[in-house]
Amino acid sequence: MKSFNELHNKETNKIELDLVKNLDKNIKIFEDFFNNCDDVIKKKFQIGEINSVWGYISYIDSMVNRDVVEDSILEQMIEEIKNVPKNISEDTNLFEFVKNYAIATADVKEINTFDEACLAVLSGDTVLFIDGFDKALKIATKGWPNRGVQEPDTEGVVRGSKEGFSEALRINTVLVRRRIRDTKLKVRQEQVGTRSRTDIAIMYIEDLARKEVLKEIDVRLHSFSIDAIYESGMLEELMEKEWLSPFPKAQVTQRPDKVASALLEGRVAIVVDNTPFVLLFPTTINCFFQSSEDYYQGFLFASFIRVLRYASAVMAVGLPGLYIALTCFHTSMIPSELVYSIAAARQGVPFPTIIEVLIIELEFEFLREAAVRLPGSIGSTISIVGGLVIGQAAVSANLVSPLVIVIVAITAIASFSIPNYTLANAYRIIKFWIILGAGTLGLYGFWLSILVVLIHLVALKSVNFPYLMPFVADDVNGGQDLKDSFFRLPIIYYRTRPIFAKKSERRRFKLNHK
Amino acid sequence: MFSNNDKISIRQLQILLILTLFTSVSLTLPRITSEFADQNGWILIIGAAILTMIYSYIITTLGKMFPDQTIVEYSQKILTKPIGIIISSLLIAKLVLFGSLELRVFGELVKQTLLKNTPIEFIMITMLFTVVYLTRKGYEARARLGELIIFLGLIPIILVLIFALQDIELDRLAPFFTIKAKDFIAGSYYISIAMVGIESLYIAIPFLRNPKKVTKAVIHTVLFVAALNLMINFITIGLFGSAEAAREIWPVMAIMQVIELPGSFIARQDALMMSFWILTTFALINCYIFFITILTSRLIKSKEANWINLVIIPIVYGISLIPNNVPHTFEMMKKAIQTFGFAFVLPVPVVLLVVAKIRKLGVKDETNQN
Numbered sequence: 082m083k084s085f086n087e088l089h090n091k092e093t094n095k096i097e098l099d100l101v102k103n104l105d106k107n108i109k110i111f112e113d114f115f116n117n118c119d120d121v122i123k124k125k126f127q128i129g130e131i132n133s134v135w136g137y138i139s140y141i142d143s144m145v146n147r148d149v150v151e152d153s154i155l156e157q158m159i160e161e162i163k164n165v166p167k168n169i170s171e172d173t174n175l176f177e178f179v180k181n182y183a184i185a186t187a188d189v190k191e192i193n194t195f196d197e198a199c200l201a202v203l204s205g206d207t208v209l210f211i212d213g214f215d216k217a218l219k220i221a222t223k224g225w226p227n228r229g230v231q232e233p234d235t236e237g238v239v240r241g242s243k244e245g246f247s248e249a250l251r252i253n254t255v256l257v258r259r260r261i262r263d264t265k266l267k268v269r270q271e272q273v274g275t276r277s278r279t280d281i282a283i284m285y286i287e288d289l290a291r292k293e294v295l296k297e298i299d300v301r302l303h304s305f306s307i308d309a310i311y312e313s314g315m316l317e318e319l320m321e322k323e324w325l326s327p328f329p330k331a332q333v334t335q336r337p338d339k340v341a342s343a344l345l346e347g348r349v350a351i352v353v354d355n356t357p358f359v360l361l362f363p364t365t366i367n368c369f370f371q372s373s374e375d376y377y378q379g380f381l382f383a384s385f386i387r388v389l390r391y392a393s394a395v396m397a398v399g400l401p402g403l404y405i406a407l408t409c410f411h412t413s414m415i416p417s418e419l420v421y422s423i424a425a426a427r428q429g430v431p432f433p434t435i436i437e438v439l440i441i442e443l444e445f446e447f448l449r450e451a452a453v454r455l456p457g458s459i460g461s462t463i464s465i466v467g468g469l470v471i472g473q474a475a476v477s478a479n480l481v482s483p484l485v486i487v488i489v490a491i492t493a494i495a496s497f498s499i500p501n502y503t504l505a506n507a508y509r510i511i512k513f514w515i516i517l518g519a520g521t522l523g524l525y526g527f528w529l530s531i532l533v534v535l536i537h538l539v540a541l542k543s544v545n546f547p548y549l550m551p552f553v554a555d556d557v558n559g560g561q562d563l564k565d566s567f568f569r570l571p572i573i574y575y576r577t578r579p580i581f582a583k584k585s586e587r588r589r590f591k592l593n594h595k
Numbered sequence: 596m597f598s599n600n601d602k603i604s605i606r607q608l609q610i611l612l613i614l615t616l617f618t619s620v621s622l623t624l625p626r627i628t629s630e631f632a633d634q635n636g637w638i639l640i641i642g643a644a645i646l647t648m649i650y651s652y653i654i655t656t657l658g659k660m661f662p663d664q665t666i667v668e669y670s671q672k673i674l675t676k677p678i679g680i681i682i683s684s685l686l687i688a689k690l691v692l693f694g695s696l697e698l699r700v701f702g703e704l705v706k707q708t709l710l711k712n713t714p715i716e717f718i719m720i721t722m723l724f725t726v727v728y729l730t731r732k733g734y735e736a737r738a739r740l741g742e743l744i745i746f747l748g749l750i751p752i753i754l755v756l757i758f759a760l761q762d763i764e765l766d767r768l769a770p771f772f773t774i775k776a777k778d779f780i781a782g783s784y785y786i787s788i789a790m791v792g793i794e795s796l797y798i799a800i801p802f803l804r805n806p807k808k809v810t811k812a813v814i815h816t817v818l819f820v821a822a823l824n825l826m827i828n829f830i831t832i833g834l835f836g837s838a839e840a841a842r843e844i845w846p847v848m849a850i851m852q853v854i855e856l857p858g859s860f861i862a863r864q865d866a867l868m869m870s871f872w873i874l875t876t877f878a879l880i881n882c883y884i885f886f887i888t889i890l891t892s893r894l895i896k897s898k899e900a901n902w903i904n905l906v907i908i909p910i911v912y913g914i915s916l917i918p919n920n921v922p923h924t925f926e927m928m929k930k931a932i933q934t935f936g937f938a939f940v941l942p943v944p945v946v947l948l949v950v951a952k953i954r955k956l957g958v959k960d961e962t963n964q965n
Contacts, residue, residue, distance in 0.1 A: 411709065414863045522721065524866060525709050528873045532725055539739040540732040553739035556606050 088195075092306070094275040096196040104135050104212035111139070111210075114199055121202060128158060128211065134175060137210040144205035146224025153185040154207060154220060176214045184209075188221035200278060227252065233335035233357070235502055238374040245335045250280050250354040253337075257284060257350070260341035265289075273302070273316065277309030280354040281316070284340070289347040289582045297544050298349055298362055313353040313360045320362075323541055327510045329503035330543040332361040332368050339373045345589070347582025363543040363581060365550035367566050369501040370394070375569045383569035390498055391567060397496035397508050401438050402515035402527050404488045409434050410523030426482040435520035437481045441489045442516070444471060446509070449493075550580065602804045607738035609816045610745055611799075614878040615792030616647075616820045617749070619697070622704075622847050622872070623925075624824055625831035627789070629841035631782030634767060635774045636837065637828050642783025643790065644821035648814050650793050650940040655810040657948045658800035660957030666797040667893040673951045680894065682943060686794065687890050689935045691907070693791050694883030695914035696928045698722065701876045703921045704845065708869045719915055726881045727904045730888055734802045737885060741878060748874030753823070755868060756830055759854045763833030788936030790820075792879075797939075798886050844921055884911070 088096050096114070100107055108125065115121045121141050128136045136158065140150060161183055180189055192198055193216050198208050205223040230252065233245025246253045254268050265287040272278045283302075285295060301320040310316055317331045318324060334340060335357050340350045343361045351360040361368070370390050375383040412420050430437060448467040452460045471490075475481050492512070499505045511534055518530025541548035551562035558580040564570050565579070577587040603611075620627075628636020661669040666686065671679030702719040710718060729737060796813065800806050831846045834853060840846045851865035887907055892900040918924040951957050 411863070411866050414866045522713065522718070523710055524870050525705050525718065525873060526721075528870050529721060529725055532874070532877060533728060535740060535743055536725070536729045536732060536736065539743070540736040547739065549739065549743070553742045554604075554607075555742075556604055 092275075094308075096194070096199060098195045099193055100195060100198070100210075100215045100217060102213055102215045104137060104210055107210050107217075108137055110195060111137075111198065114195070115139075115202075126155075126159065128175070128179065135212040136179075138207060139202050140207040140222065141202060141205065144225045145207060145222040149186060149220075149222045149224065150207055154209070154222075157183050157185050174214075176211055176216070176218075179209070179211060180218055184218070184220060186220060186222075190219045190221075191216050192219050193217075203278070204280075223251075225249075230256065236334060236336050236339070236372065236500060238372070238377075240377045241374050242336070242338050244337055246337060246352075246357040246359055248355050248357060250282055250352055253352050253357070253359065254282050254284065256337035257340050257344070257352075260337060261286070261344060266344065271302070274307055274309045277311070279310045281310075282352040284344060284350040284352060286344050286347070289345065289578070289586050290349055291347060291581070291583055294349060294363060294544055294581070298351070310353065312356045313351065313358045316351065316353055317360055326537065326541055327507040328366070328538070328541060328548065329369075329501075329507065330364060330541070330548070332364040332501070333358045333503055334361060335359070336373055342373065342376075343368075346579050347586070363546040364548075365543065365546060366504075366538070366548055367551050367562070369499070369504040371565065372500045376572070380569050380571045384567075387567060387569055390500065393495035393498040394508065397492055397499065397505070398511055399515060399527070399531070400492045400495070401442060401488055401512060402519035402530070404485075405435050405438055405516060406519040406524045406527045409520070414524075423482075423484055426484050429479040430482050431479070432481075434485070435516065437485045438489070438516060441471065441475070441481055441485055442492075442513070444475075445489055445493055546580070601733045601735050601802065603734055603738040603799075603802055604804050605808050605812045607741060608799055608803060608809070609812050610741045611738060611878070611882065612792060612795070612813065612816045613820055614741055614744060614749065614875055615795065615882045616790050616817070617823055618872075618875040618879040619791045620786065620789050621824055621827055622845050624786070625828050625835075625840040625846040626843060627786060628782065628828055629832070629837040631785070632774045632778050633837040634769070634832055635772065636782070636832065637825055638772075638774055638779060639782035639786055640821055640824045640828060642779060643786035644817055646783055646787035647790060647793060647817045647821075650787070650944070651796060651813045651817060652810060653941070653944045653948060654793065654796045655800070655813055657944050657951070658796060659806055659809065660948075660951060661800075662806045662958060663801045665801055665889065665893055667890055669951075669957070670947060673947050673954065673956060683890055683894050685935075686797070686939055687887055687894070689931075689939060690794070690883050690887045690890070691911060692914065692931050692935065693928075694880060694887065695911045696918070696924060696931065697876070697883065698880055698911060699915040699918055699924050700921075700928070701880065702915070703924065704848070705869065705873070707921075708848065708865055716916070720912060722877070722880065723884075723908055723912060726877065726884050727908060729881050730885045730904055731901055734885070737881060744874045744878050748871045748878075751871045752868065752875070753826075755851070755854065755856065755864065755871075756827065758856055759830045759834060759850055762853070762855075763830060765833065767833055767836045768829070784937075785932070788940060789932050791936075792882065794939055795882060795886055798889050844925070 088098050090097055098110070108123075112123065115123070120143075121139060123137070123139045125135060125137045127133050138154070158179070180191070192201065192208070197219065198210075198217055201208050201219040205225055207220045207222045209218040209220060211217070227249045228247055230244050230247060232243045244256060246256065258266065258268070263286065267283075267285055267287050269283045271281055271283065273281055281302075283295075283298065298320070301322075302316075305319050307315075307319065313333065317329070317333070321330050323330070331351075332343070334343075340359055340361065344350060348364075349362050351362070353360070370387065372386075375387065407415055408423055415423070427434075432440070444467070448463065448471075451463050451467075455463055471486060476483050476486065496505050496508055496512075499508065514534070515527060515530045518526035518533075520526070522529065538549050539547070539553060547554050551566045555563050558577075561577050562579050564574055573590065573592065576590045578589050624640070625636065628639050632639055657669075661672075664672075667679070667683045669679075670682045673679070674682070698719050701722065702715045705718050706713065706715050729740060796809075800809060803809060827847060831840050831850055834850050835843075835846065843849045848865050848868065851868040852863070854864050856864060884904070884907060888900050888903050891903050891907075892898075897903070918927050
């Protein structure tokens with residue numbers, strides 16, 4: 082036999098050893114693997130009375146549902162089999178008997194290797210070895226503490242479902258399944274991470290999702306090997322091709338209704354265990370501006386909000402840069418009354434405007450970061466202190482002019498009205514790039530830096546879909562997708578699915594005339 | 596679906612053509628028309644549009660016979676290798692010259708309207724680098740950016756100009772039709788060859804998803820650009836009269852200083868206008884640099900086009916610094932248009948087309964038979 086350490090494959094970290102017929106040998110190897118793992122429960126017991134054999138059961142405490150283990154497995158084994166050992170005839174051997182009659186739960190699988198056995202125990206299942214058989218039984222007993230279905234803390238809505246994803250993969254897929262009762266909704270499970278063996282589920286609707294998208298996602302999922310995946314963000318980054326870009330190439334959501342609607346658009350969702358954030362591929366920039374609430378409210382109001390969001394996105398990126406360009410380089414563009422008041426407000430401020438803007442912008446970024454990291458009660462104190470420092474002290478100390486504070490405050494509020502957090506983060510970075518451009522070359526530099534961002538965006542792709550999709554290359558889908566961009570039209574106009582879906586399965590709405 | 600084949604649609608080609616044709620001449624157009632035909636300059640624009648349609652018809656017919664080749668390949672096929680190489684090299688030289696002068700004009704315009712104290716070299720070099728950044732992203736990215744620039748640059752320009760309509764005095768446009776035939780022909784001819792951009796059809800056809808429809812689409816585009824130019828000319832002459840328009844270097848910029856935008860709090864519209872113009876001029880200069888890159892890489896059969904950009908930047912930058920001042924730049928441009936302009940829009944494609952027909956080369960075009 083190989084020495085103990087060589088049993089693990091160097092690349093995949095999998096145990097390459099099959100089970101043997103002798104129970105004691107199995108137990109010896111198995112317990113060697115779980116040496117010094119005191120959280121693993123192991124118990125050897127006798128099955129049957131007359132033709133009795135030895136069995137061995139193992140699970141991790143608190144990762145299993147105790148009721149299932151005790152009532153459906155142990156009690157059955159020890160009580161039932163003891164009383165009816167004669168039922169075991171010649172052709173049904175003891176293993177089949179235990180599997181079919183003695184365990185009172187439906188989800189039972191045969192396993193043949195130590196790798197499967199160990200993985201089963203480690204993911205909260207119970208493993209049962211029986212003497213004389215080179216296979217074992219994996220009994221699904223998963224049941225660990227979970228915070229349950231709670232309201233999502235991002236993407237809040239006034240009207241709409243208050244359910245949010247939680248950390249358990251199974252609960253998350255069920256939340257989606259409950260919204261789409263269709264056998265064509267496929268949930269394909271895989272494991273990523275050689276050590277963490279994190280479960281991920283790829284969800285898609287078979288006849289809507291494009292084959293080439295699924296294939297591309299598959300290729301990218303298997304294009305790397307990593308020791309552990311803790312959050313979907315790591316997966317997102319590893320699956321990106323243009324990883325230098327600040328823009329998120331996958332949409333992240335905590336809302337099951339959003340995932341359900343995305344699936345019906347032909348997109349693919351990747352659910353990762355241990356995180357409430359689900360990834361959606363492919364993504365265009367337009368998706369980030371669609372909140373699920375848009376479709377639950379009247380179209381007029383929703384359209385108004387949409388326009389507001391796009392406007393706020395432009396402001397969050399461009400306003401400080403534009404202010405610098407106009408006040409430092411092109412004062413003649415501003416009406417003279419305003420020039421005077423700006424000049425008066427700047428009286429006594431020693432810094433150039435760009436430094437002024439940078440001071441306040443950076444202070445705001447510090448505050449934002451501090452408020453996120455600090456515990457709730459101190460966080461509010463920080464925001465009061467920060468507000469006072471920004472609002473009053475900086476102005477009266479002649480560090481900055483009040484107008485700059487107004488500009489930065491508007492920018493900040495605008496950046497909060499972008500419904501997606503990851504996109505807003507990208508905007509925070511680009512804002513500084515534009516400030517730099519405007520600070521060196523005025524309005525010309527302002528436009529030039531915007532051009533650079535736009536060039537970056539037009540070449541960007543999310544799973545081969547152009548990132549700026551409905552705004553560029555819209556004729557590919559006959560101009561349909563633009564209907565759901567700046568405005569949210571009445572639902573009767575959304576007769577076809579967006580570009581993500583297969584061409585043959587486009588229709589999603591039809592009026593049934595009497 | 597979207598594959599990474601770098602192909603563009605007919606609509607995207609139209610958009611790119613609108614941007615290049617419009618930007619290459621519109622800013623100075625009222626001056627040119629006034630020099631040739633005073634208040635009747637608008638007739639020249641119509642004449643120029645008709646000529647441009649003829650050019651584009653011939654070039655696209657030629658291109659459709661070789662749907663997966665650019666001029667570099669098919670000129671060598673039709674007129675033997677050495678002559679083909681000479682033709683392609685001359686086309687590259689023309690584009691380099693025009694690109695450099697356009698860059699200089701742009702630099703001067705930005706300096707004059709926006710950045711009085713910044714050295715023009717800095718303005719030009721930053722523009723050039725941004726242009727090269729887009730060039731490296733390929734044709735598809737150019738086409739998509741074109742779609743955005745139409746909305747961010749061109750449509751605002753047109754909207755702002757519409758506000759000028761209220762101040763127009765129609766008697767400045769009278770008397771009509773007092774134009775000599777000689778001036779009409781000379782003026783139309785000059786404007787038609789000044790609209791650089793039709794040459795891009797020599798290269799664009801292999802990048803199209805559906806090259807068969809290209810002729811009709813290009814002719815529509817030319818008509819659209821002619822309509823825009825007519826509007827600009829009409830507004831400028833109507834506001835200033837032809838004598839004033841002929842004196843201004845950039846008459847369209849001059850009208851921006853006069854226009855009152857209703858309810859606007861922006862005090863100087865020319866700076867506002869300029870910011871839109873930056874975007875469209877970016878598209879034009881990018882058109883030059885991109886086609887220089889494509890032609891060069893195909894001529895020397897290099898798969899990697901990125902290093903060519905690095906060679907082009909200093910050449911274009913160097914040439915753009917040659918003129919002494921704005922009038923000198925325009926003088927050089929005029930000379931360049933008169934010497935280089937014509938050859939590639941009519942004689943070269945006609946010769947190529949005739950020889951190709953005689954030698955029975957290329958794919959038969961089915962659309963012509965319908």
